[in-house]
Amino acid sequence: xxxAAPAVDQAAFSEWLQRMGDNCLILGHRVSEWCGHSxxxxxxxxxxxxxxxxxxxxxxxxxxxxxVEGKGRTADQLAYLRDAGAFRNVLLVERPNGDFGQTLMRQxxxxxxxxxxxxxxxxxxxxxxxxxxxxxxxxxxxxxxxxADLVIRLGDGxxxxxxxxxxxxxxxxxxxxxxxxxxxxxxxxxxAGVAPLPSSLKPAWDRTxxxxxxxxxxxxxxxxxQHKGGKRGVHSEYLGYILxxxxxxxxxxxxxxx
Amino acid sequence: xxxxPHPDIPEIWRWLSEVPDPEIxxxxxxxxxxxxxxxxxxxxxxxxxxxxYSGCPATTIINLDIEKALRDRGIEKLRLERRLSPPWxxxxxxxxxxxxxxxxxxxxxxxxxxxxxxxxGRVSRxxxxxxxxxxxxxxxxxxxxxxxxxxxxxxxxxxxxxxxLEPFDYFKCI
Numbered sequence: 001x002x003x004a005a006p007a008v009d010q011a012a013f014s015e016w017l018q019r020m021g022d023n024c025l026i027l028g029h030r031v032s033e034w035c036g037h038s039x040x041x042x043x044x045x046x047x048x049x050x051x052x053x054x055x056x057x058x059x060x061x062x063x064x065x066x067x068v069e070g071k072g073r074t075a076d077q078l079a080y081l082r083d084a085g086a087f088r089n090v091l092l093v094e095r096p097n098g099d100f101g102q103t104l105m106r107q108x109x110x111x112x113x114x115x116x117x118x119x120x121x122x123x124x125x126x127x128x129x130x131x132x133x134x135x136x137x138x139x140x141x142x143x144x145x146x147x148a149d150l151v152i153r154l155g156d157g158x159x160x161x162x163x164x165x166x167x168x169x170x171x172x173x174x175x176x177x178x179x180x181x182x183x184x185x186x187x188x189x190x191x192a193g194v195a196p197l198p199s200s201l202k203p204a205w206d207r208t209x210x211x212x213x214x215x216x217x218x219x220x221x222x223x224x225x226q227h228k229g230g231k232r233g234v235h236s237e238y239l240g241y242i243l244x245x246x247x248x249x250x251x252x253x254x255x256x257x258x
Numbered sequence: 259x260x261x262x263p264h265p266d267i268p269e270i271w272r273w274l275s276e277v278p279d280p281e282i283x284x285x286x287x288x289x290x291x292x293x294x295x296x297x298x299x300x301x302x303x304x305x306x307x308x309x310x311y312s313g314c315p316a317t318t319i320i321n322l323d324i325e326k327a328l329r330d331r332g333i334e335k336l337r338l339e340r341r342l343s344p345p346w347x348x349x350x351x352x353x354x355x356x357x358x359x360x361x362x363x364x365x366x367x368x369x370x371x372x373x374x375x376x377x378x379g380r381v382s383r384x385x386x387x388x389x390x391x392x393x394x395x396x397x398x399x400x401x402x403x404x405x406x407x408x409x410x411x412x413x414x415x416x417x418x419x420x421x422x423l424e425p426f427d428y429f430k431c432i
Contacts, residue, residue: 045410051313053311059313115375131343134345141373141375145373
């Protein structure tokens with residue numbers, strides 16, 4: 001990206017990194033909720049492995065967010081000691097798991113965005129961002145391949161699986177738009193060459209989603225009302241329950257390690 | 259007082275080549291290609307390690323194992339550094355490591371078959387199961403099928419041989 005990029009506003013940069021980390025953290029936590037409950041052993045293992053990838057990526061992003069913030073906090077402190085209003089994940093990733101089809105549809109809508117974003121971030125003007133993205137992109141390519149494959153199999157599957165995938169798409173599509181909204185933080189990151197504008201990723205995402213939905217014989221929902229708020233800390237009630245479970249140990253036993 | 263010379267670098271690489279991977283103990287950390295650099299900086303030994311997968315739970319154990327192996331050899335001043343770039347790739351698995359994997363029952367990666375996000379072609383090919391021929395590490399048959407792209411550890415996929423009927427792990431390409 002641009003050589004003569006203006007200096008990056010560190011507060012905005014840290015905010016942006018927290019969005020990256022929080023999307024991975026909350027989706028990773030959601031996916032990990034399936035551990036021991038999946039419809040088949042292989043799917044259980046696959047979901048647990050994806051959750052691990054996402055939590056690992058979250059450690060890189062939140063670690064860098066804490067470093068850039070410069071207040072002496074760590075990735076763990078950001079994950080375990082912030083309250084809901086300080087989380088910056090999009091609403092999509094905190095949606096409940098629902099049935100297996102809903103979990104996969106949420107994963108697919110996110111993966112298609114995540115993969116495109118990481119590909120673009122590989123040429124970030126900040127080398128620390130570029131190297132995390134290069135690492136994560138390879139893992140996320142496998143996530144996208146798997147979720148797309150299963151959306152096709154289940155959409156173009158039995159009457160029941162198709163019905164469930166249709167319902168999942170209808171329920172989750174109205175949460176996909178937030179992924180592509182631009183605000184002042186995004187504008188600052190784009191101006192500094194750190195990250196692309198989220199809206200610039202939309203055409204590629206649209207192509208991937210249309211192509212896979214068509215193969216899955218699912219009707220594209222088209223233009224529908226889109227919920228937003230998570231990126232600026234306005235969350236659904238679900239996030240509080242996620243945090244209650246995820247943060248319990250550190251809240252009850254501050255500083256506990258093993 | 260005479261100063262004890264540092265153990266030389268090739269010697270330290272040899273020591274590290276004896277440290278097994280905690281998840282797949284048949285191969286060593288150097289077979290896996292995750293030790294990126296070994297260097298003396300003044301009187302401190304700096305070992306640079308790259309993680310396999312971002313969330314691989316073995317990473318912490320690997321660091322402890324490196325530290326223990328080197329301390330046992332008398333290295334006192336030691337620092338481990340993490341390097342993310344360039345990201346780890348299965349291309350770095352040594353030839354010897356690949357053969358050890360196969361003998362252990364894990365099919366080694368086929369280079370150049372990484373997931374790349376080009377979905378349409380890949381998904382349909384993978385669904386037909388025809389683009390990747392992974393030979394069964396037990397009986398050598400090419401009649402195998404994928405059970406799941408994600409196996410018992412982040413770095414493996416699950417396959418099954420339709421000739422000898424055994425399930426096996428494939429060390430997937432990344």
